[in-house]
Amino acid sequence: MAGAVAALDAQPVVRGHDVAITAPHDRRIIVGRAPETTQAQALTALDAASAAQAAWDALGGHARADIPLRAADLMEARLEPLVALLSREAGKTLPDSVAEVREAVDFCRYYAARTREDFGAPKPLPGPTGETNQLSLHGKGVFLCISPWNFPLAIFTGQVAAALAAGNTVLAKPAETTPLIAFEAVRLLHEAGVPKDVLHLLPGSGPALGGWLLPDDRVAGVAFTGSTVTAQRINRALANRDGPIATLIAETGGQNAMIVDSTALPEQVVDDVIASAFLSAGQRCSALRVLCLQDDIADTMIAMITGAMDTLVLGDPSKLSSDIGPVISQAAADGLMAHIARMRETARILKALPLGEAHAHGSFVAPHLIEIGSIKELTREEFGPILHVLRYPASGLDALLADIRATGYGLTMGVHSRLEGTARRVFAASRCGNTYINRSMTGAVVGVQPFGGAGLSGTGPKAGGPYYLHRFASERTYTVNVAATGGNTQLFTMNEG
Ligand SMILES: NC(=O)c1ccc[n+]([C@@H]2O[C@H](COP(=O)([O-])OP(=O)(O)OC[C@H]3O[C@@H](n4cnc5c(N)ncnc54)[C@H](O)[C@@H]3O)[C@@H](O)[C@H]2O)c1
Ligand SMILES: N[C@@H](CCC=O)C(=O)O
Numbered sequence: 373m374a375g376a377v378a379a380l381d382a383q384p385v386v387r388g389h390d391v392a393i394t395a396p397h398d399r400r401i402i403v404g405r406a407p408e409t410t411q412a413q414a415l416t417a418l419d420a421a422s423a424a425q426a427a428w429d430a431l432g433g434h435a436r437a438d439i440p441l442r443a444a445d446l447m448e449a450r451l452e453p454l455v456a457l458l459s460r461e462a463g464k465t466l467p468d469s470v471a472e473v474r475e476a477v478d479f480c481r482y483y484a485a486r487t488r489e490d491f492g493a494p495k496p497l498p499g500p501t502g503e504t505n506q507l508s509l510h511g512k513g514v515f516l517c518i519s520p521w522n523f524p525l526a527i528f529t530g531q532v533a534a535a536l537a538a539g540n541t542v543l544a545k546p547a548e549t550t551p552l553i554a555f556e557a558v559r560l561l562h563e564a565g566v567p568k569d570v571l572h573l574l575p576g577s578g579p580a581l582g583g584w585l586l587p588d589d590r591v592a593g594v595a596f597t598g599s600t601v602t603a604q605r606i607n608r609a610l611a612n613r614d615g616p617i618a619t620l621i622a623e624t625g626g627q628n629a630m631i632v633d634s635t636a637l638p639e640q641v642v643d644d645v646i647a648s649a650f651l652s653a654g655q656r657c658s659a660l661r662v663l664c665l666q667d668d669i670a671d672t673m674i675a676m677i678t679g680a681m682d683t684l685v686l687g688d689p690s691k692l693s694s695d696i697g698p699v700i701s702q703a704a705a706d707g708l709m710a711h712i713a714r715m716r717e718t719a720r721i722l723k724a725l726p727l728g729e730a731h732a733h734g735s736f737v738a739p740h741l742i743e744i745g746s747i748k749e750l751t752r753e754e755f756g757p758i759l760h761v762l763r764y765p766a767s768g769l770d771a772l773l774a775d776i777r778a779t780g781y782g783l784t785m786g787v788h789s790r791l792e793g794t795a796r797r798v799f800a801a802s803r804c805g806n807t808y809i810n811r812s813m814t815g816a817v818v819g820v821q822p823f824g825g826a827g828l829s830g831t832g833p834k835a836g837g838p839y840y841l842h843r844f845a846s847e848r849t850y851t852v853n854v855a856a857t858g859g860n861t862q863l864f865t866m867n868e869g
Contacts, residue, residue, distance in 0.1 A: 393552055396463030396698040397688050397734040403460045406551035408576040411584045414543075417572035421514045421541035422590045424569040429511040429539035433491025440480035440487075440533045442564035447477050447529075454525065454556060456690070461552050462524050463698040463734075465689045468652050471815070472526045476557070478818035479530035479836060486841050487537040494850065502855035509845040511539025512619060513592030516585055518578065518606070520598045521700050522655045522755075524550035529557050530818075530835050531595040532571065536561075538844035540593070541570045543585065547598075549700055551575035582606060589615035593844065600624040600753070600781075600828045621843050623823075623830040625753040626783025629662040629776045630813060631798055634669045634766070636788035637810070642676045644812040645759070648786065650684060650739045651814070653696050654757035658784045658806065658814045658823070661754065662747050664772055667763040674741070674761065678723040681739055687730055698734040699756050705735040708756040712740055719744045722761065747775050769794075773801040783825035786813040803827055805834065 391408060395401040409417075428436075447454065451473055458469035494506035515535035519528040528546055535542045546554030558573040574581055585591055586609035594610065596603055603622040610618045630648065632641050648660035665673050689697030699705050715721065723741040739757040744750070746762060764772045776785075782803035787795045788810055795809045805825035806816060816823040822837025824830050833843045854860050 393461055393549070395460050395734070396549075396700055397736070399702075399733055399735075401460070403457075404552045406555070406575050409574040409581060411580075414574055414581055414584050415588075417543055417574060418514060418585060418588060418590055420569040421543055421572055424567065425511060425513055425539075425541040428536075428541055428567070428570050431539075433487045433493075433509075433537075433539075436491070436537055436539065437484040437487040439561070439565040440484040440537060443529075443533070443561050443566075444477045444480035444484075446560045446564055447473060447480070450556075450560070454553070457553050457556060458525060459690045459697075462521060462550050463689050463700060464652070465694055465697050466692055468689075468697075472523060475523070475526035475818060476529040479526065480533050482818045482836060483530075483533050483537045483841060486838065490841060491538065491845070497849070499851070501860050502853065504852045504854055504860075506850045508848055508850065509538065509842065510848055511535075511541075512844065512846050513540060514543060514590055515540040515593045515595055515844065516543045516545065516591050518545045518582075518594065518596045518598065519547060519554075521547035521550040522652075522657070523597075524553045525557055527597050527835075528554050529561075531597065532557070532561065534835075534841055535593075535595055535844050536566060536571065538841045540844055543572050543574050543591075545574050545576075545578065545581050548575075548577060578602065582609060586610055587613060589613060591618060592616070593619035593621070595621045595844070597623040603830075619843065621831055621833050623657075623825070623833070623835065624783075624828065625657055625755070625781065626804075626825060626829050627661055627747065627750060627753055627776075627779040627781040628659060628784040628786070628804075628813065629664055629747065630660050630786030630788065631664045631764075631769070631772065632669070632673065632788040633666045633769075633791070633794055635790040635794075636669070637790070638669070638673060638676055640810060641673060641788045642680050644786070644788070644810075645677055646680050646684070647812040648814050649759040650681070650696060650757045653699050653737070654739075654759075655699060655755055656814050657829075658816065660784075660786060660813055661758075661760060662744075662750065662776075663759055663761040664747075664764055664776075665761060667765055670761075670763045674722060674743075677761075678741060681723055681725060681741065684725060684739060686725065686727070686736055686738065696739065696757060698731075698736045700735070702735045704756065705737050708737045708754060708758060711754050711758065712742070715740075715742045715744075718749065719760075747772075747779060750779075753781070769797070770801070773798065777801065777803060780828040781825070782827040783829035784808065784813045786811075805829065805832075 494508035497505040687694040785804040818836035822834030
């Protein structure tokens with residue numbers, strides 16, 4: 373990763389104190405060094421982004437759409453170094469890293485297509501003869517894009533590409549633990565044609581950057597993906613401003629449940645539970661946290677799931693033999709271990725995989741299966757490879773659905789049942805943004821399963837969906853009284869047939 377260090381030093385992005393970024397699977401490995409943005413640098417970037425926005429918006433949708441298309445081609449051409457950096461810096465397995473580059477490419481191409489469609493030309497609207505009416509979409513101003521470490525390329529690129537495509541200039545704030553991959557993404561977007569004053573990378577502390585930038589009226593909008601608690605802090609900071617009301621697009625956490633009834637296909641359930649709860653070390657906002665088993669099949673399912681857990685290999689994520697890598701930091705690992713310790717007192721640990729010498733220098737958390745009595749026993753999202761399981765009686769589905777809803781989250785929901793009526797009943801009773809029937813509940817595909825939730829899980833916009841770019845835009849109408857300049861000439865050219 374020396375290349376990443378050298379490249380970082382060569383780039384004219386803001387720079388303050390350097391911090392060492394170490395590999396989550398082995399803290400002795402320094403992946404690179406990253407700068408911490410200072411307050412003066414953040415405000416200089418905001419000045420530049422603010423000054424550049426009108427010209428960027430005036431370029432129009434077609435010209436702006438060409439850029440993410442070029443960025444997508446560049447990303448595909450650099451697949452291997454991007455995968456290597458994702459695996460080292462974020463501790464992602466190789467399949468997860470390849471899928472992440474793929475998703476970033478998909479975001480670029482999808483938003484390019486939507487930009488042409490929705491921002492390419494004003495839409496004519498109906499009106500009385502003698503008057504023309506048009507509706508057009510424009511950037512709102514400067515967007516602050518704040519992203520998490522768990523999809524440090526795909527979510528980072530998706531937010532930035534969407535904000536830019538809609539005609540905004542962007543201050544991009546990556547997570548503290550994954551600035552190097554963000555740097556590569558920004559370098560690539562600049563190379564693809566985004567002017568330097570239109571897109572600025574601001575690595576560093578979230579609370580510090582938030583404290584400097586959120587109170588500034590020139591920040592017209594924030595696209596945030598991360599924890600619910602941070603989204604609430606950002607919301608409060610924006611609400612404290614006296615100026616124009618800012619847009620907040622927040623995509624946050626979940627307490628995601630899967631409901632398995634007695635008609636489900638057991639082998640399919642096992643595959644999908646393992647993939648949804650433990651792969652990616654459970655570090656997906658979409659990951660399964662609470663498995664709800666109809667009591668008639670619970671013992672059989674638990675035996676099959678614990679058996680399948682034994683086949684999981686934890687280790688260096690750059691090895692193809694590893695199914696599960698580390699969690700992102702020692703602080704994250706400590707938090708998860710504290711939860712497991714609490715659960716030992718109040719719940720039943722059904723299975724805990726062992727850790728060994730190979731994990732001694734990294735932040736590894738062994739997959740756990742923990743039986744609880746009710747989802748009410750969980751007070752927050754535990755972002756790691758911990759799966760809670762509970763039993764419900766066939767007659768208790770409505771009460772279970774009410775308990776799930778009462779958590780306040782609404783991100784993903786899984787159903788395993790061969791009864792279509794049951795799946796539909798769950799869907800109708802849930803507020804979740806993404807419901808998956810008889811499959812895993814992770815891995816939403818851009819343009820296929822637009823991703824995002826409601827309630828404590830987010831403000832609702834769906835990344836990778838047809839309406840996402842609109843959330844970054846202002847709508848404007850343009851009405852002309854053509855009667856004042858000679859009448860409606862279109863009437864002369866209308867096809868009479
Ligand atoms: N719904 C989704 O699409 C989605 C996707 C990925 C992750 N997530 C959620 O993200 C969380 C994991 O990510 P995380 O640990 O990086 O989340 P986090 O909330 O700790 O941090 C997210 C980002 O916010 C920044 N930040 C922190 N405090 C800030 C402040 N006061 N002002 C401005 N920025 C601030 C951080 O530096 C980081 O860049 C989980 O809860 C997960 O469910 C949600
Ligand atoms: N979109 C991803 C999750 C993003 C959050 O971590 C998925 O569907 O698994």
